[in-house]
Amino acid sequence: VQLQASGGGLVQAGGSLRLSCAASGRPWSRPTLGWFRQAPGKEREFVAAIGWSGGTTSYADSVKGRFTISRDNAKNTVFLQMNSLKPEDTAVYYCAARSIATMTSRLDEYDFWGQGTQVTVSS
Helix, strand or coil: CEEEEECCEEEECCCCEEEEEEEECCCCCCCEEEEEEECCCCCCEEEEEECCCCCCEEECCCCCCCEEEEEEHHHCEEEEEECCCCHHHCEEEEEEEECCCCCCCCHHHCCEECCCEEEEEEC
């Protein structure tokens, strides 16, 4: 399974970005998809996750109300719409997939990872 993240870039504080992550490889069986991020000198942290149907989502407190995760199962793609960006959102963002349906924010419970896309928010 391969995950390809895209959509990062440089944006001013208050701006928006939309990240995408396309999955390819063997057929999925109701995976949970998630986004994580890692800022310089910090550990990788959970951002958001979405269940198979798209009806169940989970967010880190730091992004609630600003970020929205969604998915298109027909295209094996997960999205992260990021609004009202802040300088502290600056990080490399990674998409991840868990091969079973149970939602989790635990980094070590995801089986597949994308290569990351850089998001930089200037003040």
